[in-house]
Amino acid sequence: VLESQRKIQARDLLLQLDRSRRAPVSRQLEEQMRGAIRSGALVADEQLPSTRVLAEDLGVSRGVILRVYGQLAAEGYICLRQGAAPTVRAGGLDTRTLPPRNGGGIVYDLRPHLPDVASFPRQPWLRAVRESLAHARVADLGYSDPAGLWDLRVAVANYLSRTRGVTAHPAQTLITAGSTHSLSLLSRVLARRGDRRMAFENPSHRILRAVASMGGQTVVRAAIDESGVRPDTIDQAESLVVSPAHQFPTGVVLAPQRRTALVDWAQQAEALILEDDYSAEFRYDGVPTGALQSLAPDHVVYLGSTGKTFAPALRLGWMVLPEALMDEVSRELACNMLHVSGLDQLAFARFLQCGDFDRHLRRMRQVYGARRSFITGLLAELLPGHEVRGIAGGLHIVLGMPSHSTAASVRLEAQALGIGIDSIDQHSFADSAGPAGLVIGYGALPEPTLEQALGKLVEVIRRYEEMHQG
Amino acid sequence: VLESQRKIQARDLLLQLDRSRRAPVSRQLEEQMRGAIRSGALVADEQLPSTRVLAEDLGVSRGVILRVYGQLAAEGYICLRQGAAPTVRAGGLDTRTLPPRNGGGIVYDLRPHLPDVASFPRQPWLRAVRESLAHARVADLGYSDPAGLWDLRVAVANYLSRTRGVTAHPAQTLITAGSTHSLSLLSRVLARRGDRRMAFENPSHRILRAVASMGGQTVVRAAIDESGVRPDTIDQAESLVVSPAHQFPTGVVLAPQRRTALVDWAQQAEALILEDDYSAEFRYDGVPTGALQSLAPDHVVYLGSTGKTFAPALRLGWMVLPEALMDEVSRELACNMLHVSGLDQLAFARFLQCGDFDRHLRRMRQVYGARRSFITGLLAELLPGHEVRGIAGGLHIVLGMPSHSTAASVRLEAQALGIGIDSIDQHSFADSAGPAGLVIGYGALPEPTLEQALGKLVEVIRRYEEMHQG
Numbered sequence: 022v023l024e025s026q027r028k029i030q031a032r033d034l035l036l037q038l039d040r041s042r043r044a045p046v047s048r049q050l051e052e053q054m055r056g057a058i059r060s061g062a063l064v065a066d067e068q069l070p071s072t073r074v075l076a077e078d079l080g081v082s083r084g085v086i087l088r089v090y091g092q093l094a095a096e097g098y099i100c101l102r103q104g105a106a107p108t109v110r111a112g113g114l115d116t117r118t119l120p121p122r123n124g125g126g127i128v129y130d131l132r133p134h135l136p137d138v139a140s141f142p143r144q145p146w147l148r149a150v151r152e153s154l155a156h157a158r159v160a161d162l163g164y165s166d167p168a169g170l171w172d173l174r175v176a177v178a179n180y181l182s183r184t185r186g187v188t189a190h191p192a193q194t195l196i197t198a199g200s201t202h203s204l205s206l207l208s209r210v211l212a213r214r215g216d217r218r219m220a221f222e223n224p225s226h227r228i229l230r231a232v233a234s235m236g237g238q239t240v241v242r243a244a245i246d247e248s249g250v251r252p253d254t255i256d257q258a259e260s261l262v263v264s265p266a267h268q269f270p271t272g273v274v275l276a277p278q279r280r281t282a283l284v285d286w287a288q289q290a291e292a293l294i295l296e297d298d299y300s301a302e303f304r305y306d307g308v309p310t311g312a313l314q315s316l317a318p319d320h321v322v323y324l325g326s327t328g329k330t331f332a333p334a335l336r337l338g339w340m341v342l343p344e345a346l347m348d349e350v351s352r353e354l355a356c357n358m359l360h361v362s363g364l365d366q367l368a369f370a371r372f373l374q375c376g377d378f379d380r381h382l383r384r385m386r387q388v389y390g391a392r393r394s395f396i397t398g399l400l401a402e403l404l405p406g407h408e409v410r411g412i413a414g415g416l417h418i419v420l421g422m423p424s425h426s427t428a429a430s431v432r433l434e435a436q437a438l439g440i441g442i443d444s445i446d447q448h449s450f451a452d453s454a455g456p457a458g459l460v461i462g463y464g465a466l467p468e469p470t471l472e473q474a475l476g477k478l479v480e481v482i483r484r485y486e487e488m489h490q491g
Numbered sequence: 492v493l494e495s496q497r498k499i500q501a502r503d504l505l506l507q508l509d510r511s512r513r514a515p516v517s518r519q520l521e522e523q524m525r526g527a528i529r530s531g532a533l534v535a536d537e538q539l540p541s542t543r544v545l546a547e548d549l550g551v552s553r554g555v556i557l558r559v560y561g562q563l564a565a566e567g568y569i570c571l572r573q574g575a576a577p578t579v580r581a582g583g584l585d586t587r588t589l590p591p592r593n594g595g596g597i598v599y600d601l602r603p604h605l606p607d608v609a610s611f612p613r614q615p616w617l618r619a620v621r622e623s624l625a626h627a628r629v630a631d632l633g634y635s636d637p638a639g640l641w642d643l644r645v646a647v648a649n650y651l652s653r654t655r656g657v658t659a660h661p662a663q664t665l666i667t668a669g670s671t672h673s674l675s676l677l678s679r680v681l682a683r684r685g686d687r688r689m690a691f692e693n694p695s696h697r698i699l700r701a702v703a704s705m706g707g708q709t710v711v712r713a714a715i716d717e718s719g720v721r722p723d724t725i726d727q728a729e730s731l732v733v734s735p736a737h738q739f740p741t742g743v744v745l746a747p748q749r750r751t752a753l754v755d756w757a758q759q760a761e762a763l764i765l766e767d768d769y770s771a772e773f774r775y776d777g778v779p780t781g782a783l784q785s786l787a788p789d790h791v792v793y794l795g796s797t798g799k800t801f802a803p804a805l806r807l808g809w810m811v812l813p814e815a816l817m818d819e820v821s822r823e824l825a826c827n828m829l830h831v832s833g834l835d836q837l838a839f840a841r842f843l844q845c846g847d848f849d850r851h852l853r854r855m856r857q858v859y860g861a862r863r864s865f866i867t868g869l870l871a872e873l874l875p876g877h878e879v880r881g882i883a884g885g886l887h888i889v890l891g892m893p894s895h896s897t898a899a900s901v902r903l904e905a906q907a908l909g910i911g912i913d914s915i916d917q918h919s920f921a922d923s924a925g926p927a928g929l930v931i932g933y934g935a936l937p938e939p940t941l942e943q944a945l946g947k948l949v950e951v952i953r954r955y956e957e958m959h960q961g
């Protein structure tokens with residue numbers, strides 16, 4: 022169906038006739054088209070121009086083209102049918118037979134970073150694209166402000182202050198390609214001004230630590246307990262990355278008194294807190310905790326993205342900056358040259374403005390809340406000796422394990438059986454501090470598949486335990 | 492219309508009731524909502540939940556909510572109307588009154604980098620978004636391959652080999668956020684392996700040189716003449732950036748014998764040629780010249796983007812790499828974390844596959860070709876003493892000027908009158924080599940506006956010449 026809409030013209034084929042050459046024009050054309058098919062420049066099923074169109078384009082008689090097409094058809098390169106456009110038969114590089122990228126052999130994906138992309142609201146999103154395109158100003162389709170589309174910055178600032186309690190002014194709200202992009206920018210800006218020690222919770226997401234290192238930061242550790250990060254354990258740092266709403270990977274929430282202590286630390290040490298508010302929209306047990314940022318907007322950078330809440334494919338996030346950082350970060354963003362798609366920004370602004378994003382989040386809260394109940398119930402029944410940890414929020418739980426090495430062994434065995442899963446030790450600093458556990462994401466899979474995946478995981482755990490008890 | 496679709500619920504408002512506090516629940520609610528409106532967390536015209544919904548959400552009686560809403564309405568914070576949802580009246584931070592970003596005071600934009608975004612094919616693009624979303628696999632909406640969506644890589648490789656004669660295999664075709672992104676990646680990869688001298692034509696686009704420097708390259712110069720770049724003038728470099736199809740800014744095309752000489756140079760010096768094929772799709776005088784890359788696919792990196800041919804807002808480009816560079820560049824791209832929107836990749840793949848991109852290019856060739864004829868005719872008539880230079884291609888012409896300093900003065904005077912324009916000296920190395928001229932882009936403006944803009948520009952030039960002749 023699609024192929025039938027494609028029409029190729031002579032100029033698209035790069036056909037060139039040299040009328041000064043001895044070889045007849047038809048021979049030259051024949052050679053060039055045969056070469057194009059052999060080399061893969063023309064692939065199977067592509068439509069060729071009609072004899073009339075090609076003759077006009079090249080300024081030759083239609084008879085010449087008829088001879089060329091006839092010869093190529095006789096040789097099996099193209100296919101001629103009465104009343105239909107000629108098409109390429111085969112013989113070129115058939116790129117569609119190449120292997121697609123490999124998903125790493127994962128059959129059941131329980132990795133904690135995956136939302137339920139199957140629930141992507143295709144219809145509402147399409148409507149947002151349509152309406153935003155219909156209303157887009159011409160300037161919106163050109164080179165846009167590297168800080169983001171103004172209308173989107175306004176919509177995001179309103180959204181964040183309304184739902185997360187963030188003190189957000191649109192002028193201090195910047196659009197990025199997501200939280201890792203934001204962190205990468207901030208790491209470089211801080212490093213350039215000489216602030217090169219960035220603290221991370223132990224454990225914390227290893228990819229974020231890698232991003233900070235690549236951005237010129239020395240990564241230092243901060244201890245956590247069941248109330249969240251302990252600022253008194255930070256040994257000299259100019260910044261600290263935390264996830265107060267739902268610590269990754271342990272799943273604890275930063276306690277109120279700890280929030281105050283953290284802000285005190287930042288003010289005394291003149292340090293910056295980078296609040297990674299990933300998946301904070303998802304709380305299933307009541308009203309969510311507001312963002313830390315509102316306690317000290319001058320000492321906290323707020324980072325958010327649509328990767329967990331909407332779709333990783335969108336590559337859209339934001340940060341809210343203290344005024345003192347605005348100039349430097351904006352400049353870094355402008356030099357970065359990697360502005361976020363303006364078309365997506367237009368559509369997402371619309372999606373936010375008309376309440377579709379709120380609706381989507383409400384729906385997903387129900388979906389994920391039900392999944393979390395399902396998975397915790399199932400694990401309590403199947404593995405009564407193992408504790409399920411983490412607040413009723415986000416997209417993952419922690420299943421307690423007797424030791425980090427047990428957790429790592431179970432993870433590797435599960436992976437060998439096609440179950441993608443994380444364990445806490447993967448995200449720890451070298452010493453693997455704190456309680457051990459498996460990090461089980463329930464975002465990506467619906468209940469029946471979750472049940473199958475957990476059934477297999479439980480088998481792995483039981484087998485491992487039997488072997489090491491006996 | 493839009494506002495009426497928005498519904499805010501209690502959890503979106505972060506309302507929290509502390510039932511242990513002395514203050515009555517209604518007082519707590521009142522204070523919190525008043526604070527939210529004052530602080531701008533709720534902005535004018537936003538809809539509030541109905542009394543029934545809010546009462547349910549918070550687990551209080553409907554009478555409590557009625558009292559709270561009544562009090563806030565009496566104070567002028569919210570607006571209650573029979574049969575309609577309550578809305579916020581005003582008092583918060585009204586972000587819609589903030590000034591939008593400034594376009595630099597440009598009224599007539601003759602800068603050479605701008606395509607005609609007003610001709611963006613909104614309907615065909617929307618269809619591509621719709622059809623690609625309808626057919627998207629769930630995995631396409633998740634975290635995608637940093638090298639780009641496979642289907643798009645296949646479509647781009649086919650497109651490039653078909654229309655530009657590029658020897659492109661999808662596995663060596665990577666998706667980027669555009670040519671500056673590609674150049675930035677390549678600069679870093681080459682610098683890391685010790686290849687730190689990158690040659691650029693003099694003159695050449697200053698922003699590309701800045702990107703190379705930021706990526707760790709020492710920028711060295713290569714002279715050009717009317718046949719394009721002269722490889723014999725390159726004083727030691729491991730790479731060279733060229734635009735063979737339409738040199739920026741001079742508008743010359745790289746002559747056939749020079750292409751051979753350039754490839755010889757690359758092979759002897761074991762150097763890499765970075766072919767910036769920007770706007771090569773636009774030739775108005777016959778069949779376009781094929782890409783240099785096909786002469787030596789192992790020594791040329793091909794760079795392209797949709798910025799000039801489609802819309803800068805899309806942030807989508809590509810590069811075709813020699814096999815020897817694949818591993819390093821793919822790794823750099825993966826670490827870069829800044830993957831291009833998967834939704835845009837899906838849509839653009841569809842747009843290419845069904846022939847819409849070819850159709851769009853054919854249409855734009857006619858539009859730009861007519862504009863170029865119009866502008867050259869007008870300038871020949873109004874300024875017979877000034878040469879119009881550059882091949883009939885791309886989106887800009889060069890208007891010859893007696894000296895670089897004259898060109899620079901005219902540019903500044905024109906800018907003061909609201910005419911955005913470039914001159915060759917802006918893109919030269921320090922010595923301002925070669926013939927002087929104004930670089931006039933005709934991509935962004937339709938003929939009537941072009942005529943006005945050129946009329947004003949001609950006035951500036953005449954005035955300047957009269958002053959300096961008298």
